[in-house]
Amino acid sequence: MKKLLFVFCLLFSINSMAKGIWGNRFVTYDTLIKIFGPKSHSILEDKILKHYQVFGGACALMEANFSKDKNNSSLYYCRNGSAESKAPPYANDLVRRNALILSACNNLVHNADSFDYLMEKTIIFPNTIDRAQKILQEFYPQLGTNKELVYEALKTSNKQIRFPFLTRFLPLKIFNDYELLREFTYYFCISEKWQKF
Amino acid sequence: MASLFTPTLKAQYSEPEEVQKTQKEMSYILLNLYESPPRWLFDLPLIDSPTPHPMICTKIVNGKPTYKTIKKGNINFPSLWENKTQSLSSSPVPMSDLLDQMLIIRGCNMNKDGHDLNSRVLESTAEGKTSIGGRIADNYPSHFPALAVSGTMADPFKSVVSSFNTEKGLKAFICKEENSKNYIEQALDLYYKTSSSQPSVRELLEKISSHLKDSDPLSYQKIRELQKLPFEKIFMFFNKSLKKYNELLENSYQNDIIKDLSDQEIPAIKFPARFKLDEEKSKKPLDYMGAFQFERYILTGSDLNRVFKKRRADNIAKNFALAETALKFSLTNVLILNFDPLTNIDIRNAAPVNEITAKIENDEITFDCPKDKLFSTPKEGMKMTFDAHFIGTYPGLIGYSYYFQHFCAGLLEFKRFLKTTKKEGHNLFQNSLVHLTSEFERAPQKNQAGSDHGWRGHTSTFFSGRFDSGVKLLGKITKDSTNALGNAYCTWGAAADFPPIKREMRYGDIVASIASFFKVPPTQGGVSLLKYKGEKVVPSFKPQGEA
Numbered sequence: 064m065k066k067l068l069f070v071f072c073l074l075f076s077i078n079s080m081a082k083g084i085w086g087n088r089f090v091t092y093d094t095l096i097k098i099f100g101p102k103s104h105s106i107l108e109d110k111i112l113k114h115y116q117v118f119g120g121a122c123a124l125m126e127a128n129f130s131k132d133k134n135n136s137s138l139y140y141c142r143n144g145s146a147e148s149k150a151p152p153y154a155n156d157l158v159r160r161n162a163l164i165l166s167a168c169n170n171l172v173h174n175a176d177s178f179d180y181l182m183e184k185t186i187i188f189p190n191t192i193d194r195a196q197k198i199l200q201e202f203y204p205q206l207g208t209n210k211e212l213v214y215e216a217l218k219t220s221n222k223q224i225r226f227p228f229l230t231r232f233l234p235l236k237i238f239n240d241y242e243l244l245r246e247f248t249y250y251f252c253i254s255e256k257w258q259k260f
Numbered sequence: 261m262a263s264l265f266t267p268t269l270k271a272q273y274s275e276p277e278e279v280q281k282t283q284k285e286m287s288y289i290l291l292n293l294y295e296s297p298p299r300w301l302f303d304l305p306l307i308d309s310p311t312p313h314p315m316i317c318t319k320i321v322n323g324k325p326t327y328k329t330i331k332k333g334n335i336n337f338p339s340l341w342e343n344k345t346q347s348l349s350s351s352p353v354p355m356s357d358l359l360d361q362m363l364i365i366r367g368c369n370m371n372k373d374g375h376d377l378n379s380r381v382l383e384s385t386a387e388g389k390t391s392i393g394g395r396i397a398d399n400y401p402s403h404f405p406a407l408a409v410s411g412t413m414a415d416p417f418k419s420v421v422s423s424f425n426t427e428k429g430l431k432a433f434i435c436k437e438e439n440s441k442n443y444i445e446q447a448l449d450l451y452y453k454t455s456s457s458q459p460s461v462r463e464l465l466e467k468i469s470s471h472l473k474d475s476d477p478l479s480y481q482k483i484r485e486l487q488k489l490p491f492e493k494i495f496m497f498f499n500k501s502l503k504k505y506n507e508l509l510e511n512s513y514q515n516d517i518i519k520d521l522s523d524q525e526i527p528a529i530k531f532p533a534r535f536k537l538d539e540e541k542s543k544k545p546l547d548y549m550g551a552f553q554f555e556r557y558i559l560t561g562s563d564l565n566r567v568f569k570k571r572r573a574d575n576i577a578k579n580f581a582l583a584e585t586a587l588k589f590s591l592t593n594v595l596i597l598n599f600d601p602l603t604n605i606d607i608r609n610a611a612p613v614n615e616i617t618a619k620i621e622n623d624e625i626t627f628d629c630p631k632d633k634l635f636s637t638p639k640e641g642m643k644m645t646f647d648a649h650f651i652g653t654y655p656g657l658i659g660y661s662y663y664f665q666h667f668c669a670g671l672l673e674f675k676r677f678l679k680t681t682k683k684e685g686h687n688l689f690q691n692s693l694v695h696l697t698s699e700f701e702r703a704p705q706k707n708q709a710g711s712d713h714g715w716r717g718h719t720s721t722f723f724s725g726r727f728d729s730g731v732k733l734l735g736k737i738t739k740d741s742t743n744a745l746g747n748a749y750c751t752w753g754a755a756a757d758f759p760p761i762k763r764e765m766r767y768g769d770i771v772a773s774i775a776s777f778f779k780v781p782p783t784q785g786g787v788s789l790l791k792y793k794g795e796k797v798v799p800s801f802k803p804q805g806e807a
Contacts, residue, residue, distance in 0.1 A: 116431065155429035158482045162450045165483065203468075212468065219464040253480075254468045 087120025100180030110167035115150035168252035220246035295646035310751030315704035319520035333807030367735035369755035378699035394426035406432035411598035505577030550709030553652035557610035575600035604641035689725035703743035717753035733805035
């Protein structure tokens, strides 16, 4: 009986872990600012940090990162404890959350400062596949080297930016590496798993 | 097997289903007069011979505030209903046109005091639990679980708009007062401006998921549905609807007449003001001039109607335009709309109550105010809060009567829209429940300087195409009710025992009634006051009045 109960508990905990919880606005912001650099702050503030009801997250633990001006500071800090905050601890509205992520990612990859920051990290790699691999690792370091996924993603990106009917005849010829990687980055940015724990 | 242990998570992270239209779409529209204006002027019929109080009045007759009624069927409605208001057609229409397919539930004891507390109760009694609107949204799914307008008076985190909650914990989208975006733009902006994701992208996202050995919630499917909305059409419809209501209200501000109120001069106090000493009164100015108080000022001038000449109630137009747009394009089936009070109140030379001096000579008391202390409102005007603690008989009677008349113009037009807009073979009115309410009633102060929270009474008025024609009145109110201080007794709408249930009505009974209408399980315990009779919805008990 005890063994059976143990198995149940184990299965339950594995399942719960697999489902995970969604990172709140600070975690989401933190991940993206590390990938797209400090100049992406205003996009992230507008699309993520301000939407405390959608992303959840009562208070910032590290005050230094966020705006301290009078109008915005109350959005981030709870100087009298987390009960002061009007933000829920975590979010349920996944539709609005993902719509905001779509919007944030779209802005990030089309903002020269943000996207170039990421591109600079990849410049040391000799070819597009390796550069794409680096981008994948920025979002999903746990995946390590995953050429299969990178290739699939590059193929989809290629389809999106070129005439789809030509892709079957063309090799994965990189004549606009920058645009291809922009599309590639966008997919991984809007994917959901990096937002979950 | 393990998923058996995590039903909530499973539900939350499973792929959103396509909206399954297994039953006809039904809509719930909550119109909340946040801060509770005196409903005895409008949709709270008192009893046949009410215990009078000078503050409970509907007209000025021979210079005195008087409570007058008009009889419709066997219900004595406040005399405001004898007036006309504006419509989109060239001629004014009787306000009483609204008295159709209407159910008034009065005499509900809210049991607790407090605006926010009782405002939240209109949706849900317990924090975080599924609210009645949430249950309706779950049963009749749409793009947004609920669209709400908080208004400028309510705290969006404390009032009724905050207590909406679906089974999955989804909240209402709250539209705010913003100069850059109107209500509908605020709600749709997020989906309008995002680039659409193609099916191939979805495939890729699924591949990413499979590499991560996890399943995706793929909320993008729902986002794609939202991205397909005809945005330009929706924005255009909202703007057209807003323009329509703005013009209607403008017409109403300019041309509405209230018999025995706006058609006569109503003089206010003239300083120095002399009164015969009354032993029952203190020497305080409010005991003699409280009826003319407006937010701690005593009004002066030859005609109080001038105070309201530039009045505005713009939020009425915005709210109804949002409701029309949301229902027309099936954006939501639940709307929670807080209404703002009149703005642009124009006061000239009012005396601050604490600057008024008193002088007693023989049997006379004379009040005066130094000229340099007199107050005039800033250019942008003042608001006339619904929470009339400091609004005396005269400004209260005139201001709230005007408000209700304008509100009636808006509601009549909204009702016409619902009746003339068809969906799934029925007009929208047939499948809607419009709920007009506020937190509680108002109990007048003895000196007529204002009215306090009458939380032992509450009125909820409903409109629906499922009701029979005419008006049904349910609920009992007491003849002699006290105010908060226990120093004035009159009939103001406090709950009395409702014979069929052998107790005072409570809000749970109203929630149970709404739940019956929508055929969903109630979220609070109570007795349903409504039942289905074929396609029609009728009172479960014999009404106290019919018109």
